[in-house]
Amino acid sequence: MIIGHIPAGYITARLLYSRLQTRCADLRSFLWAGVLGALAPDLDMLYFHLVDQRQHHHHTYWTHFPSLWGGLLLLSVVWALTQRHSVGAMLAVIFSLNGLIHMLLDTIVGDIWWLAPVVDQPFSLFTVPALY
Ligand SMILES: [Zn+2]
Incomplete structure (x- = not known):
């Protein structure tokens, strides 16, 4: 999954560069x-x-809590x-x-x-069963 985040980050940054009047x-x-x-959230793989x-x-680590990234984004925008x-x-x-x-x-x-750290409930759009 790390491989997929690199192009997503690049495309987002490239598209927003001129629009955000950086x-x-x-x-x-x-x-x-x-x-x-x-890539930053997946640095927790080293700890893992x-x-x-x-x-x-x-x-389940705090590096994958949306509240962390949403909070950082809010502070960055301010x-x-x-x-x-x-x-x-x-x-x-x-970055955020x-x-x-x-x-x-x-x-x-x-x-x-x-909803972490308030609610201990995971969410996903699709479930891929582990076959092997
Ligand atoms: Zn991840």
Whole structure:
């Protein structure tokens, strides 16, 4: 699934670059921030394999909580609106937006705890049965 998030992050950043009037941010930095934001939630795979010894589904970690990415996106948008010439704010917006899009894409066939940490209930659009 990591492979699918890279093009999604790139396409989102590329499409939004001119529409967001990114001001000071150059295209290259904006694309990198977008791709890194799309990949960031899955960095928990390192913890999953190296520390947790695959004891818990990595979607139960806080890095896969939509509330985290939604909160970061909200803070980033407020930052961008209050400091109109901030490159960091624009990079934070695309980074956190792609983190939130990562949650949407993971929801298609994977469980995502959309209401975590308040409600312990996973949601997914489709269920793929494990055959082997
Ligand atoms: Zn993921």
